[in-house]
Amino acid sequence: GAGVSQSPSNKVTEKGKDVELRCDPISGHTALYWYRQSLGQGLEFLIYFQGNSAPDKSGLPSDRFSAERTGGSVSTLTIQRTQQEDSAVYLCASSFRPRQGHYNSPLHFGNGTRLTVT
Amino acid sequence: AQSVTQLGSHVSVSEGALVLLRCNYSSSVPPYLFWYVQYPNQGLQLLLKYTTGATLVKGINGFEAEFKKSETSFHLTKPSAHMSDAAEYFCAVSDRNNNDMRFGAGTRLTVKP
Numbered sequence: 568g569a570g571v572s573q574s575p576s577n578k579v580t581e582k583g584k585d586v587e588l589r590c591d592p593i594s595g596h597t598a599l600y601w602y603r604q605s606l607g608q609g610l611e612f613l614i615y616f617q618g619n620s621a622p623d624k625s626g627l628p629s630d631r632f633s634a635e636r637t638g639g640s641v642s643t644l645t646i647q648r649t650q651q652e653d654s655a656v657y658l659c660a661s662s663f664r665p666r667q668g669h670y671n672s673p674l675h676f677g678n679g680t681r682l683t684v685t
Numbered sequence: 686a687q688s689v690t691q692l693g694s695h696v697s698v699s700e701g702a703l704v705l706l707r708c709n710y711s712s713s714v715p716p717y718l719f720w721y722v723q724y725p726n727q728g729l730q731l732l733l734k735y736t737t738g739a740t741l742v743k744g745i746n747g748f749e750a751e752f753k754k755s756e757t758s759f760h761l762t763k764p765s766a767h768m769s770d771a772a773e774y775f776c777a778v779s780d781r782n783n784n785d786m787r788f789g790a791g792t793r794l795t796v797k798p
Contacts, residue, residue: 571728600786609691609790610729610775623785658729673719674786676729 571677573659579683580649588644588680592661599642600674601634604656613657616642617664649684656681687712687778691789699797704748704763706792708776711757718759719777719786720750729775735759746770771796 572591580586592599601613612626616636627633631649636642646653660674692707710716720732733744740752746769750761759776773793779786 602788610777610788612785612787615785626785660729673731673734674721674729676721678728 571659571661571675573657573677573680575680576678577681577683579685582651582684583648585645585647586649586682588646588657588659588682590642590644590659590661590677592640592642592659593663593675594640596661596663596675597639598662598664598672599636600660600662601642601644602658602660604658604679605654610658613644646682649682651684654682654684687716687780687787689776689778689787689789691774691776691792693792694790695793695795697795697797698766700768701765704761704766704770704794706761706774706776706794708750708759708761708789709757710759710776710778712778712780714780717779717781718750718752719779720744720748720759720761721775721777721788723773723775723791725772732761732774766794766796768796768798770794 574589597618599616602610604610614634615623631647634644656679658676658679660676662672662674688711690709698704718735721729722732723729732748733742735742735752743749748763750759752759773791775791776789777786
């Protein structure tokens with residue numbers, strides 16, 4: 568019954584390697600978000616999933632970034648050919664959105680994955 | 686698309702003093718407004734939200750915020766700061782037409798003894 572779970576909590580990778588970040592949302596939450604938090608940059612929206620609808624990918628910074636959500640639950644954010652500027656904390660959040668147009672539900676955040684690209 | 690501006694990346698107050706963190710939003714339709722707080726080494730958690738109705742919203746830990754449509758603002762206040770209030774605060778906006786929630790850059794609050 569816990570909150571949003573993200574793994575790993577920390578990831579160090581070499582430049583050019585691919586990484587996968589995982590998010591387990593709160594059970595029953597229909598909406599899932601990925602954000603990136605860089606020092607002094609606030610939260611940068613990356614991608615949004617809502618139920619079975621096509622995801623909103625408008626925030627993905629480049630085609631090296633992709634995400635999927637399997638079975639309407641667990642989500643994986645993949646970064647290919649990582650660059651040093653990808654170093655940041657990647658936050659996942661989920662929310663219960665019963666139907667279209669009701670976007671006033673707050674988000675529940677995980678503790679994030681701190682990615683360091685060396 | 687909607688957006689949020691937080692004035693002041695760092696705010697420092699003395700313990701017992703008034704806390705005022707500023708947030709202005711941009712939205713073409715009535716907004717939903719939120720304040721989130723991130724304590725050191727913790728995840729973000731909801732402090733308070735405005736959706737409809739009363740424009741003065743009360744949240745946890747004695748914080749409140751007032752939605753002022755004429756000023757497109759949603760400033761966060763607390764009458765008397767406590768040491769435990771030291772954290773980073775994020776203002777966010779969404780609306781009935783938009784899937785995503787957009788956040789400001791955050792304001793780091795320091796409370797001096």
